[in-house]
Amino acid sequence: MKILVTGGAGFIGSEFVRQAVGKGHRVCVVDKLTYAGDLKRLEGIKDKISFYKADIVNREFMEYIFQVEKPEAVVHFAAESHVDRSLLDPFPFLDTNVKGTQVLLELARLFAVARFVNISTDEVYGELGPSGRFNEDSPLKPNSPYSVSKAAADMLGRAYTRSYGLPVITVRPSNNYGPWQYPEKLIPLVIFKALRGEKIPVYGTGENVREWLYVEDCARGVLTVLEKGRPGEIYNIASGEERKNLEVVKAILDLLGKPHHLIEFVRDRPGHDFRYAMDFSKIREQLGWQPEFDFASGLEKTVNWYLENRDWLEEKLIFLNSYWKKVYGRGE
Numbered sequence: 001m002k003i004l005v006t007g008g009a010g011f012i013g014s015e016f017v018r019q020a021v022g023k024g025h026r027v028c029v030v031d032k033l034t035y036a037g038d039l040k041r042l043e044g045i046k047d048k049i050s051f052y053k054a055d056i057v058n059r060e061f062m063e064y065i066f067q068v069e070k071p072e073a074v075v076h077f078a079a080e081s082h083v084d085r086s087l088l089d090p091f092p093f094l095d096t097n098v099k100g101t102q103v104l105l106e107l108a109r110l111f112a113v114a115r116f117v118n119i120s121t122d123e124v125y126g127e128l129g130p131s132g133r134f135n136e137d138s139p140l141k142p143n144s145p146y147s148v149s150k151a152a153a154d155m156l157g158r159a160y161t162r163s164y165g166l167p168v169i170t171v172r173p174s175n176n177y178g179p180w181q182y183p184e185k186l187i188p189l190v191i192f193k194a195l196r197g198e199k200i201p202v203y204g205t206g207e208n209v210r211e212w213l214y215v216e217d218c219a220r221g222v223l224t225v226l227e228k229g230r231p232g233e234i235y236n237i238a239s240g241e242e243r244k245n246l247e248v249v250k251a252i253l254d255l256l257g258k259p260h261h262l263i264e265f266v267r268d269r270p271g272h273d274f275r276y277a278m279d280f281s282k283i284r285e286q287l288g289w290q291p292e293f294d295f296a297s298g299l300e301k302t303v304n305w306y307l308e309n310r311d312w313l314e315e316k317l318i319f320l321n322s323y324w325k326k327v328y329g330r331g332e
């Protein structure tokens, strides 16, 4: 299948591209290469794909790409994806995540694309208390500008299916972790700080719970949905591996042999959702997907990858620190 992958130079998108190429699909990657995009993630397969540095909001250029590439499927990962940034400036989130999705849906309609997989997030459901899980029919109650922009994109996808018959499939993964993740996210940031023996900032009391999904499992889930999912449907992709943030930080310190007193509790993120957890029985029972990595083995693989790729981590942290200095007046 010829697949146009947006955001394919990002953390999850690049893993998806690797797996899709490995399964014999022809892949064309479109990525704006924002601070979060990096072609190094695709180095091993760069001769096997076509690549366009493009902004999905740019309709003319995107139309040109659709004309040249004639994709049979679109898998749409491109997004402004970092929640903290959406709290500082929501506008780029609305541009890329809403307008950009609209451009892609419209082009997919005009070019009669056979499948459009829209990558959403568990965050569109909002927060849970200590018990319960979201399923695909749970109401959308997003709480951050990021999750609102993703929910809006989901609704656009729904409208294109209902109004135009475009075969859109929505995928809602839980919190991903693994190699190549940008270190603004908890796990790579903690690894970096711990390696340097620096204080590790943990929001609030560290009680917030996330459901951790290893990136290879997530990408395989998206491929499964692309190949076997039913148009118009929504599929949650999760792991059942719920952990409090504090537990995650301690597990990383233990793997690295570092002391727990490096942990420093900092002021909580505004509007911080307490817990996310999803029922993923639909994808398991209907499409036969299930996660292969438990949290302990996925985390160990992740920590080892960062130990072997410390240069990449350091390079990203230099950029991240200058961003933090600009917005907070200090590095982290």
Ligand SMILES: NC(=O)c1ccc[n+]([C@@H]2O[C@H](COP(=O)([O-])OP(=O)(O)OC[C@H]3O[C@@H](n4cnc5c(N)ncnc54)[C@H](O)[C@@H]3O)[C@@H](O)[C@H]2O)c1
Pocket: 006, 007, 008, 009, 010, 011, 012, 013, 030, 031, 032, 033, 034, 035, 036, 037, 038, 054, 055, 056, 057, 076, 077, 078, 079, 080, 081, 082, 096, 100, 119, 120, 121, 122, 150, 172, 173, 174, 175, 176, 177, 182
């Ligand atoms: N990381 C997670 O835990 C997680 C969980 C659930 C859902 N998601 C969703 O999965 C998708 C991928 O997440 P990720 O963690 O890989 O994000 P990421 O930030 O690592 O990658 C996003 C990619 O999109 C590109 N991009 C951003 N704006 C663009 C634009 N206007 N035009 C073209 N390209 C653009 C970036 O350059 C980057 O390569 C996103 O849609 C995100 O909302 C992520």
